[in-house]
Amino acid sequence: MPTRFAAVAGCCLALALGASAQGHDEARAGIEATVLQLAQELSTVCPLADPADQTALEDCRRALFAGSLLRRSLGNILLWGRPHPNPGESLKNTTLTQFAPEAWTGLYAPLFMFDGTWSLDYDEGERIYRVRLGALFRNALDPGQYPYPFWHDAKKWNDYQSANSVILWIAPQSGNIVVGQFTNDGQRDPSPKSVPVARPAFDGQWMWTDATGASQPAPTLFRGLFSEENPYVRELEPAYRELANAMRTGHCNGCHVPNNPSRMSRLVLLQTPAHAAAEIKRIMRSVRDNEMPVDDSLLYHDIDPDTRAALLDYGGVFEDLIDAARAWEAEHARPR
Numbered sequence: 525m526p527t528r529f530a531a532v533a534g535c536c537l538a539l540a541l542g543a544s545a546q547g548h549d550e551a552r553a554g555i556e557a558t559v560l561q562l563a564q565e566l567s568t569v570c571p572l573a574d575p576a577d578q579t580a581l582e583d584c585r586r587a588l589f590a591g592s593l594l595r596r597s598l599g600n601i602l603l604w605g606r607p608h609p610n611p612g613e614s615l616k617n618t619t620l621t622q623f624a625p626e627a628w629t630g631l632y633a634p635l636f637m638f639d640g641t642w643s644l645d646y647d648e649g650e651r652i653y654r655v656r657l658g659a660l661f662r663n664a665l666d667p668g669q670y671p672y673p674f675w676h677d678a679k680k681w682n683d684y685q686s687a688n689s690v691i692l693w694i695a696p697q698s699g700n701i702v703v704g705q706f707t708n709d710g711q712r713d714p715s716p717k718s719v720p721v722a723r724p725a726f727d728g729q730w731m732w733t734d735a736t737g738a739s740q741p742a743p744t745l746f747r748g749l750f751s752e753e754n755p756y757v758r759e760l761e762p763a764y765r766e767l768a769n770a771m772r773t774g775h776c777n778g779c780h781v782p783n784n785p786s787r788m789s790r791l792v793l794l795q796t797p798a799h800a801a802a803e804i805k806r807i808m809r810s811v812r813d814n815e816m817p818v819d820d821s822l823l824y825h826d827i828d829p830d831t832r833a834a835l836l837d838y839g840g841v842f843e844d845l846i847d848a849a850r851a852w853e854a855e856h857a858r859p860r
């Protein structure tokens with residue numbers, strides 16, 4: 525009897541293993557098909573070009589922002605950044621910035637140019653698929669084309685401009701891209717290479733006015749993202765300024781800015797209209813529910829009622845405007 529049981533158990537275990545391996549293979553085949561399409565899309569709409577080429581950037585940005593496969597493949601949020609400085613450290617322990625799909629596909633992903641090469645593997649430790657896309661960074665654009673001056677940190681700027689790969693992590697269950705990273709894996713010698721570009725010292729301003737009197741960074745004011753005829757776009761900047769004042773009074777900038785002063789492991793950025801717009805539902809919810817601001821030990825600390833009311837008022841105006849701008853865009857956007 526025991527032997528027969530063992531044989532039966534053995535048979536079924538083998539079957540079960542076979543079935544799960546088959547499920548795994550099917551999941552992988554599905555993900556591989558998507559990755560192939562993604563690599564084709566990226567190298568078609570964002571091909572290798574001169575790293576100063578503004579038109580190439582604009583074409584890529586519009587295509588990725590407006591209904592791309594890349595955008596459709598993201599989950600509710602994407603965590604973005606560099607690999608942990610210690611190779612092999614887990615994603616969980618890696619400091620990353622949290623972006624809504626529109627912020628990442630409008631402001632960050634288009635800064636890369638893709639050569640069409642890709643590889644896919646399954647990371648047993650993370651239990652998640654990893655795609656490596658051959659890519660170079662557009663490092664010679666006007667300063668206002670970056671979502672903020674990456675050169676506020678010299679190492680960050682150099683890591684961006686020496687990147688030769690974009691890594692996308694895809695959750696096996698949902699098939700969504702959940703984490704993105706840029707890195708130089710040292711394995712390839714891509715040509716053409718981006719010649720390192722030196723940037724002036726950072727002056728502490730995440731937004732500024734350029735010599736022509738225009739506010740910068742341009743894409744954070746939706747220039748190049750929403751169409752120029754969108755009637756709500758020009759109202760967004762003044763509405764953001766009011767909200768930004770309230771956020772300043774509420775000490776939100778003490779934490780939610782790119783230099784990550786309080787070393788959040790999941791940084792949320794609010795320092796420009798486009799960054800705040802992508803987070804506005806979460807901003808309103810966290811202020812309404814008294815979750816923000818928090819103190820250094822991450823405990824909620826009260827803000828005075830006036831500041832809270834101002835955050836909710838100006839936040840509400842900004843939220844309505846961005847909703848109207850998005851709706852107008854959805855209705856009027858024509859294929860280019």
Ligand code: HEC
Nearest residue numbers: 774775776778779786788792806807810816817818819820
């Ligand atoms: C002392 C640092 C600090 C301050 C000040 C602060 N925050 Fe946060 N904020 C955090 C941390 C840390 C998180 C991540 C918390 C988490 O997800 O557990 C966070 C998360 C958020 C999120 C994302 C919530 C989500 O659902 O993902 C929003 C939006 C936010 N904060 C808005 C604000 C606003 C608005 C203010 C000012 C009124 C503010 N924060 C002030 C540290 C801070």
